[in-house]
Amino acid sequence: MNEKYYIKFKDNDIPKYIQIYQYFKKNIDRGIINEGDKLPTIRQLSKDLAVNKITIINAYNRLEEEGYLYQKMGSGTYARRKNSLKMIKKQYSETFKNLNRQKLKNYIDFTGETISNSFFPVDIFRKILNDVLKRDGIDALTYQDFLGFEGLRKSIIRYFWQSRFKKDDVLIVSGAQQGIDIIAKGLINNNDNIVVEKPTYSGALAVFNWKKTNIFEIEVEPDGMNLESLEYLLRKKKIRFIYLMTYFQNPTTVTYGIDKKLKLLELAQKYEFYIIEDDYLSELIYDESIEYRSLKSLDRYDKVIYIKSFSKLFLPGIRLGYVIVPDKFKESIENAKINSDISTSSLMQRALELYLNTGHWVKHMEFLKSEYNLRYNYMKKQLYEKLNDFIEFCEPGGGLNFFIKLKENVNISSMELFQKCKANKVLITPGGLFYKDYTEGNKFFRISFSQTDNESISTGITVIYNILSQSIK
Amino acid sequence: MNEKYYIKFKDNDIPKYIQIYQYFKKNIDRGIINEGDKLPTIRQLSKDLAVNKITIINAYNRLEEEGYLYQKMGSGTYARRKNSLKMIKKQYSETFKNLNRQKLKNYIDFTGETISNSFFPVDIFRKILNDVLKRDGIDALTYQDFLGFEGLRKSIIRYFWQSRFKKDDVLIVSGAQQGIDIIAKGLINNNDNIVVEKPTYSGALAVFNWKKTNIFEIEVEPDGMNLESLEYLLRKKKIRFIYLMTYFQNPTTVTYGIDKKLKLLELAQKYEFYIIEDDYLSELIYDESIEYRSLKSLDRYDKVIYIKSFSKLFLPGIRLGYVIVPDKFKESIENAKINSDISTSSLMQRALELYLNTGHWVKHMEFLKSEYNLRYNYMKKQLYEKLNDFIEFCEPGGGLNFFIKLKENVNISSMELFQKCKANKVLITPGGLFYKDYTEGNKFFRISFSQTDNESISTGITVIYNILSQSIK
Structure with missing residues (x-):
């Protein structure tokens, strides 16, 4: 098979299918593999890399799930270039398009950018x-x-x-x-x-x-x-x-x-x-x-x-x-x-x-300030208590959000974290949305306390804890 | 003086200062005379064209009034290229910026594009x-x-x-x-x-x-x-x-x-x-x-x-x-x-x-339709009765406006008509606004009956009659 698909397995702790997945993802993101490039067949690649076919299948499945490749009937497997920011924005915003207000009520929403309705007179x-x-x-x-x-x-x-x-x-x-x-x-x-x-x-x-x-x-x-x-x-x-x-x-x-x-x-x-x-x-x-x-x-x-x-x-x-x-x-x-x-x-x-x-x-601003000050301090405390091993952040001293950096030991991108949180009925904002090149936001996410009371803050951060503690290198 | 300012007087029925004014206006609009071009002195041009100085002064005054030329202290007279649509839009919209609601009440407003407030429940x-x-x-x-x-x-x-x-x-x-x-x-x-x-x-x-x-x-x-x-x-x-x-x-x-x-x-x-x-x-x-x-x-x-x-x-x-x-x-x-x-x-x-x-x-649409049908017919009758010698139009059969064409015998542009109407507390919409090249709208204007009752329709059209009857060739 083609020289450019030669993959050297470096890290024995990372499953091979993940390393294959990462290799293709990185090369597609960087434009080294282009939109529409044909990928090797499962059989061919398993032979070239001397790994089991099921390893290739697992890697390809994950790439397909994330939109990095697609199948053409009777023709093979092709790369799809994901249009960085546009793509990630779409994935993110479709979450909200598909969740109407009723469904959203079953989620803990850390994505809010505005004052909670419950405070409005x-x-x-x-x-x-x-x-x-x-x-x-x-x-x-x-x-x-x-x-x-x-x-x-x-x-x-x-x-x-x-x-x-x-x-x-x-x-x-x-x-x-x-x-x-x-x-x-x-x-x-x-x-x-x-x-x-x-x-x-x-x-x-x-x-x-x-x-x-x-x-x-x-x-x-x-x-x-x-x-x-x-x-x-x-x-x-x-x-x-x-x-x-x-x-x-x-x-x-x-x-x-x-x-x-x-x-x-x-x-x-x-x-x-x-x-x-x-x-x-x-x-x-x-x-x-x-x-x-x-x-x-x-x-x-x-x-x-x-x-x-x-x-x-x-x-x-x-x-x-x-x-x-x-x-x-x-x-x-x-x-x-x-x-x-x-x-x-x-x-x-x-x-x-x-x-x-x-x-x-x-009067209303005074009220909001005192209410949100309480939530701010509560969320800050929760973040330090539960997530200290996994994250870093600067204390904002105001506003409605914390901006979180994942520590080096955490092996998950913020977009993956977003997906896993969503599956557990918690919504966060992945960092990629805020960069021209979304991959630069992989280590960051934003959580807001604007829509959440103390109870949901606690539950939501526990969900994030569970996901992060399973993502340690 | 420069060859390009040689003007041949063709029409004995049009005053010479108007012919001079028209000559410069046309050539500035067409870009034959450019922004910043120096125009001949009054003395020079009166000599070249063999006309009285007062004729040149009248022509220049009118050009200056309309923004086609400007004086530089101690240096002379220069052409100004009017940015067609933009300029006329500005003149028109500034009328409304400068007339607040209170002042507008003293005008008969034929420019309305929306239903009158008085009809709103x-x-x-x-x-x-x-x-x-x-x-x-x-x-x-x-x-x-x-x-x-x-x-x-x-x-x-x-x-x-x-x-x-x-x-x-x-x-x-x-x-x-x-x-x-x-x-x-x-x-x-x-x-x-x-x-x-x-x-x-x-x-x-x-x-x-x-x-x-x-x-x-x-x-x-x-x-x-x-x-x-x-x-x-x-x-x-x-x-x-x-x-x-x-x-x-x-x-x-x-x-x-x-x-x-x-x-x-x-x-x-x-x-x-x-x-x-x-x-x-x-x-x-x-x-x-x-x-x-x-x-x-x-x-x-x-x-x-x-x-x-x-x-x-x-x-x-x-x-x-x-x-x-x-x-x-x-x-x-x-x-x-x-x-x-x-x-x-x-x-x-x-x-x-x-x-x-x-x-x-x-119910409200039915009501509006019957009210405006009355106004429509009333304005149509007024237009035929009072302005038949000066204008042409097609009957729309609906809506809130008539679009009027000035007949050949009328010697006034719709922008001038707008200015004169305004001076008499009547507002119309000059045709120039609706063309890429505003001069193509010189013969047209729009009048709306959306904001005017029968009495103001009658008064307003009489004002237009008076202006047009003084503008016959």
Whole structure:
């Protein structure tokens, strides 16, 4: 058989069929074996490698299960090149497409990115909606100013920016995802060079990929992006935008230090790029040593495009957020918004405004902070107690997630861990989703305590323990 | 002075300053005179053309007013190339940005594209919202299935498609504009060849321009797009998509004949392109000889991408619509939706579903049809009575608009007419907005009776009469 399928068995502790499986997987992932390449027959390969046929069958079965090869009737076995990120995203998202709400209730869901519904004050909100309809009548349901409902924009400036900006600086959008989308549409061109954190939010990666930009990833350290690597890149390439999350970065949970923030702004000025700051969950700070100072609030050079979501903290079904962009970009962004969906749903903007102005928002955030602080500490304790032999993580000090690294002794990829957890009715988020090349996320996964009470946190982490303790080298 | 500024005065009935103005305007629009080209001094040009200086000053003033030239202090006069569609769109849209709701009330607004707020049953809708919140509780406000709320998708299939499709064929979007946007994002590539009607909806043109497609315009005739021109083009170019509106096309108000619809589907099959059908106001048919048969309902080849808006007929502040796409496009479109804004506001989907299922939708449409039929007939009568000497139009037989052609004897562009109407507190939509080259719309404008009662229709058309009667050659 072909030279390239010669496999040298190195490790006597790993079954041969696993070594064969790994060999093909690695070579297909790296493009050494290409889509559609014919693989040797079982008989041929067992002869070449001097192993039992059943060993080859086991290896091929596992490859087929994972989508790395396929059979053509009467013709043989062929390699399938898995389109890295796209493939893994598909496998992951189909889990949720196939689990409707009813089925999802039987799972322990560590994948949540938003506040649990159980914390939402439905009755207060129903009253607010009625008050809005009584107060504004038909106006509540019709188009408003193209920037969004004026009252909400005023309240945002007053509550969140101490009137540092003007109401017309704010553009209301249908959630942070739309913010990223219209920024890409209005400001970014094909082939622009864009920097993202490594790893980063997959929804942003998808938009930048779609826009056919050149994406450069810069490693995230415990206090934010590695600025030496960044400046090295800035000297070599004309970078137009950097997309980042300053608080509890998704997925790493890292928060930027003040020095890094100031340095980033200086770099933006020096190298003439703009920073897209996705302000993600910064309301949920549990560690009192963490101070809230957004990049936008520190920005003396008008270099920051600021995106804020209300959906994550308030209610995911209410698609609301806003952006504040440098003056020179305003018109482009406004046009991109109009061409995307004309404007954001009117009633919900008015409801949020009243919710802010009647003091409910502040009270609700205090409540969420204290509840999630408890869950945060409980999950942290569980992770240390049960998984200490298998994992490492940095304590985020806020937010809704932990980002976990599998230790060297653990012999399982996070995608396999995801599959095994799923089979045991526990859902986690595999790290591959957050990298351009998904294999770089093999050692990482994210778990969230947003949807789980202490009991399910305990049960779920025990499930993970059982799987990991069977995966030790 | 330069040879290219030699102007031959042809028509003794047109003042010389107008002929000079027209000469420069035409040559700047056509790019014969370029952005930044220096124009002769007043003195020089008056000498060259052997006309009075005041004639040149009048011509230059008008050109400057319209943005065709600008002065540099101490340096002279320079040409400005107007970026056709973009410029005219800006002038038009800034009218609305600068007129807030309060100011707009002092205008007679013939630009409306949606049902008047005064027809909306606020009290019924408030009750519906409360019923939804009581029935569904927190579920009403949270994420639903990624395709949109299942109950609404079921109702759409039942009421509008007699169960010809399945609920999972429907993807809920935040209005028709988002429908066009995600189709462009999910299916269309840079440099794809796209056909649109000439003229067509400016919001669609903007999206296709953004996507950097090659846009081909095919003239609209009284029964739809000219299919000879289309087939001629199809033989020469590989066309991927045709975007069209089958009922009361925007802006021409033309409705496709059944023969054209069937022929279009045959062409789609033969030349392997897809048709994006924007089903626009088809509920408002006043002429009983017009039968409702969407292209999608006639489509045997799975060649039609169907877009429906609820915002225009129901309430513009409720951003709701849906798309049904051929099976092979489903996954791409769903991903484009997720990357655009995750999902559409949950509560409004449930409210619309209940509104449909309690019979309110059907009753409301009947009511709207009878009210707008009255306005339609009234405006038609007014147009014939007052403007017969100046204009021509085809009777649409439905919808909310008339598309007006200025007769040859009228010496005013529709953009000038727009400006003069605006000065008299009447708003119309100039034709230029609907063409790739806005000058092709100079002879056309659109007037809508959606926001105007009979009294304002009468007053507004008298204003137009006064302007046009002063613009006769």
